[in-house]
Amino acid sequence: MSGACEAVLLDLDGTLVDSAPDLAAAVDEMLAALGRTPAGEAAVRRWIGNGAPRLVKRALTGEMEAEPDPALFERAYALFLDAYQRHLSEGTRLYPGVAQGLEGLAAMGLRLGCITNKPARFTEPLLARLGIRRYFGVVVSGDTLPRGKPDPAPLLHAAACLKIEPGRTLMVGDSVNDVQAARAAGMRVVCVPYGYNHGEDIAAAQPDAVIASLAELPAWILNEAA
Numbered sequence: 001m002s003g004a005c006e007a008v009l010l011d012l013d014g015t016l017v018d019s020a021p022d023l024a025a026a027v028d029e030m031l032a033a034l035g036r037t038p039a040g041e042a043a044v045r046r047w048i049g050n051g052a053p054r055l056v057k058r059a060l061t062g063e064m065e066a067e068p069d070p071a072l073f074e075r076a077y078a079l080f081l082d083a084y085q086r087h088l089s090e091g092t093r094l095y096p097g098v099a100q101g102l103e104g105l106a107a108m109g110l111r112l113g114c115i116t117n118k119p120a121r122f123t124e125p126l127l128a129r130l131g132i133r134r135y136f137g138v139v140v141s142g143d144t145l146p147r148g149k150p151d152p153a154p155l156l157h158a159a160a161c162l163k164i165e166p167g168r169t170l171m172v173g174d175s176v177n178d179v180q181a182a183r184a185a186g187m188r189v190v191c192v193p194y195g196y197n198h199g200e201d202i203a204a205a206q207p208d209a210v211i212a213s214l215a216e217l218p219a220w221i222l223n224e225a226a
């Protein structure tokens with residue numbers, strides 16, 4: 001687990017991009033179509049991270065793990081998908097330091113992957129529109145495999161695609177799901193503190209390090225994991 005770092009897997013929402021404004025717009029449009037009160041962006045920020053179906057269930061129930069009526073969920077999920085498709089990249093931006101960090105990692109010759117719980121139909125256009133698709137040798141979305149993070153499968157799948165051992169692969173994320181998936185995959189994990197961790201301090205999940213921005217990542221790897 002302490003081999004030199006040869007690949008870096010990066011989470012999308014809350015790590016590379018602040019997508020909360022567009023996700024909140026889609027959630028609120030869905031709720032309005034169902035005759036419900038809007039949730040607002042602050043609530044949506046706490047609900048992001050376990051994929052789109054769970055986000056919609058949280059918006060319908062106000063609970064993190066509750067199951068809404070299946071027929072209501074189906075209707076709401078279709079409304080959400082339609083709304084998010086239209087809002088996808090209106091207000092979504094790269095966080096400061098992301099472009100510099102990706103460029104630095106690529107210049108070090110590291111293989112890069114993007115591992116997100118976001119559905120693939122949104123991941124690919126978003127990466128392309130923000131101009132960062134070309135950095136990633138593999139993209140694994142929330143519906144690429146039967147299970148998303150915190151299951152280690154998406155991370156192990158990405159490492160296998162890049163032909164790099166898990167012990168030589170670093171996960172970078174914003175949430176406890178990223179830390180748990182990395183630990184279960186036998187990978188080191190670095191977190192950023194600015195994303196969506198359900199309102200909790202990410203340091204409590206005990207990643208190997210917390211860095212203020214991705215601009216710090218190339219130097220961290222050179223010092224800690226080269």
Ligand SMILES: O=C(O)COP(=O)(O)O
Nearest residue numbers: 013049050051116117118
């Ligand atoms: O919950 C989501 O849809 C996305 O979350 P992630 O990109 O942080 O994995």
Ligand SMILES: [Mg+2]
Nearest residue numbers: 011013014174
């Ligand atoms: Mg995230």
